[in-house]
Amino acid sequence: MPEYPKYRLAIAPMMDWTDRHCRFLHRSLTKRALLYTEMVVADAVLHGDLERLLGFDACEHPVALQLGGSDPEKLAKAAKIAADYGYDEINLNVGCPSDRVQSGAFGACLMREPELVARCVAAMKAVVDVPVTVKCRIGVDEQDPETALPALAVAVLDAGADALWVHARKAWLEGLSPKENRDVPPLDYDRVYRLKQEFPNVFIGINGGVVDLNQVLEHLNHVDGVMLGRAAYHNASLLAEVDARIYGEPDLPVDWTVIRDAMMAHAEAHMVSGGRLNHVTRHMVGLFQGVPGARRFRQILSTESVRKGAGPEVIAEAFGAVDLSAINEAA
Template identity: 75%
Template sequence: MSTYPQHRIAVAPMMDWTDRHCRFLHRQLTHKALLYTEMVVADGIIHGDRGRLLGYDQIEHPVALQLGGSEPGKLVEAVRIAVDFGYDEINLNVGCPSDRVQSGAFGACLMRDPDLVARCVEAMKSVSDVAVTVKCRIGVDEQDPEAALPDFARTVVEAGVDALWVHARKAWLEGLSPKENRDIPPLDYNIVYRLKQDYPSLFIGINGGVATLSQAVEHLNQVDGVMLGRAAYHNASLLAGVDRQIYGMDVAEVEWGDVCATMMAHAEAHLAAGGRLIHVTRHMIGLFQGVRGARRFRQILSADAVRPGAGPDVIAAAFAAIDFSDLTVAA
């Protein structure tokens, strides 16, 4: 059996969203879910500000670093640097369809070159003492997923990949924008289920279109893990049910007053380091979807957090607008 930890729920790597402030918030809501960084390009780690790109709060564990790259030598150097930061997993991006990723010859276009991905995985594993995983699509452009996904999986499994997280859509690199690639290509969950049947000892996680924890539970009857994307960002309060509903933990309900106080302290530290309040609060705007007071909550965070001199009291004012008696965690 795979030695990969049983991360039954993960929050997907999302560019411009899952930065360290977002992950800090999400960790207030679930102790168990695996949190992913935004994709960080190997060249950036090698030549850039490593503290800014790789730094995180220890409270974020378990936390995975997602790397972008397609040159084994550069990935080795990036992993060597990253392992010193103590990440719980290092993931290779083989799923992002954006133009800037394609121009670097990595992301979803690597689905066309499984052998290169295998060499990257082997190289990364040679210098990593934590799991090396891959996040991929079921195919790209005119590929037939029924052939492309099994071939890709076989190749990277032979290279020693520790887990596969599969976004259950094709990526169209020509003709669709990155946003359209998240919605227009149809979902095919069954092909991921069949992949799990083919590799019973390999951790297979599924991603794409999962909006509720009850849907996640259904997927977990077929695969090992479920990755939540936009649902976890735009309606983050659903993460408050993960530990109890997915992991079966006997945990108390989230104390929203404690969340408010913790986020205020986090914002105060960020401001003291020269940051801006909006860096923290922008990830909180979708926290109380459908709850009485949520509109006012959003208004306060959106308008007041960008004003000159805005401080953590803005967070307190926003939380004060919420009718917590109306709050129910999405099932």
């Protein structure tokens, strides 16, 4: 098995956000970042509409599928289907704290069962040739991260996991909502840094509370990769700087008209297949923060895209509200 690719930056899996339309936008802004799907439950892959659940545009590579589940056999079958579908990585969710996930006995509650997680990883590794990774928390509830995180790491790495992405917070399964679990438990970046020191030859990525590329670069002094979540969604324009600042590519001005035209073509294809314009445009409102015309841009996308008969021309109208020549200067 080749060494896990050095994905210095990834866009986190985010429920209801990182669907195929969001990923298409993000890939138009960065060619190098690793993109993640929303979490897809293994049972859904085994019994659901595969094109709806797993379909993606070829331009999205590298793209990883995040699976939810705790049954090694089901996860193995789902991983094989996903690998055959063309995904570049299969990631197991050991961090989501939602009630629905807990009721299914997977997500963050698996932090308490490292040996079960290891069996899940081993089962997936046995049937796919792409990397199998784990995304986890530093612990849950009363667990001590000093023991809980290394215990999980040892178990899954011994089982063959290719990388570990760590959200540097505990998840409190009792007493906090999923939304609160994204903000309330304190961040402990140092614990993740120490994990990297404990496993110097293993890819360790960090997630949680990262708001800009300056912070990404600081984290990369300590770990192998950084995952951007809400910052990438709510301020998507920052992704246009990723390839140059994080990967060392030539720092060239962004041709926003190319991105505009790509999103219009993508929206048109989606609508031809029976979709709605706002399925695409809802992910675009985070562009151009702080740029003159951004407020009008958001207004147009939010109001005009849901009107009867609205088409891709709404995207052109929204871009027309922004001084595109000023955007690269603002960046």
